[in-house]
Amino acid sequence: MAASASSTAILAASLFISLAGVAVTGVDARFRAMQWTPAHATFYGDETAAETMGGACGYGNLYASGYGTDTAALSTTLFRDGYGCGTCYQMRCVGTASCYRGSPVITVTATNLCPPNWALDSNNGGWCNPPRTHFDLSKPAFMKMADWHAGIVPVMYRRVPCVRKGGLRFALQGNPSWLLVYVMNVAGAGDVVNMWVKGGGAGQGWMRMSHNWGASYQAFAQLGGQALSFKLTSYTTGQTVLAAGVAPPSWCFGLTYQARVNFS
Template sequence: MILALVASILLAIQALAVAAVYSSSYSTPSRYKGGLWRYAHATFYGEYDALETMGKSPDRTPPPRGACGYGNLYSQGYGTDTTALSTVLFNSGYGCGGCYEISCTQSKHCYPGSTIVTATNLCPPNWYKPSNNGGWCNPPRIHFDMSKPAFSKIAYWRAGIVPVRYRRVPCRRKGGIKFELKGNRWWLIVFVSNVGGPGDIKRMAVKGSKTGWLPMSRNWGVGFQVFKSLHGQSLSFMVTSFTTGKTVTAYDVVPANWRIGQAYSGGQMV
């Protein structure tokens, strides 16, 4: 009895601590306005089907999830308007989901106008080449390795690399945040996509209908995990933006009869 009481008290304290962290992060709802214009360079990778941007399999079958964990960018709603980020912008996965407006500048290969892309992958450094000659994504360079269709909206693709202007902009999404459930009975990993506003994620928490709030750790990219059996419980999620610190809560977004492999939507950043 005493041990059970102590365990209950510890769980209650943990839930209160998580709630305190998230409530302190919550700010009065306000729309994310984006950032200032800056300068960088852009290249492209892959072909017009953009399968390489999703971590293309050698036989071009459905791709793995890529550095951000989004998987099939078509079914996730991102399509080909995507970019990989250099290490500095990728920031160990915190940059995943952010949206950028990019325009070509100071090149004869530039097209007029701009395009908006979502960060969905990492452009890894190439330590065998200097940062100004092939190692475009080497730290501390800011660089965008865009999908070929996205790059072709701002410049002639044969240019290979062009100087660009860029700025963070609000991500405009249809519907709610998408929570895709993976893992097994004792390990739940949730891949989060379709996040509006700032688009990125700093941290997450999950609450079962029989538990308090449980902190989730980042597995990689937009995949957040918790080592606990939550089967048979409806699930709520707290999602906090890395850029703004704003938290949104999707209450009971997952019904109690959920199964691994299913996806649900609810809540949204602005």
């Protein structure tokens, strides 16, 4: 699984708590749990979950970013070129003796991509080949619902709201002419489809950021020395959130700044 090149720097960063921010949306866009659907799940790594750190979403050390080991790598169909990063799922093992008694329900967050393996058949090793819906869990998460010796188990899953403590987090990377922002700790539907940045300089307007990869967005602009505000739209619900004054004029690359607002 490919890890973001800047994830280590991001998670070595300090956390700045913003004192400003207002959430705005024109409709009741609260995300609600979806219906249960069949799929399959495997796992990667060992009990330490060391191999799950980093990942294609760019969250880096998942302990430091608040996601822990209850995580999953998504097949291409669910990953959606990175727009599936941060989404949350409940699942339970069903229909096999490897499932634990009572079919316990686990909750995981999408932090990585399970890439296709075109050398193997989709039903015999190429579990993440499109159009299959598949979850490659951390081993600790898998072991909460099934005997790990099974390797692969049938599951029922559903998208659920992401429950997060605190506001959205913005990890800043880049250089004086390029701002790269990793969006983390996203509540509600957990996903982002559009993002804008606004500097605090005179005459500054909202600048639309382009999707880089995973959970990162970029702007090619010189924004140093200006307070930064961000506006984000959820991929699933269309809800828009305004996080005003998240980073102060003295913001620095390599730091993570937290707003007081989040999706619902």
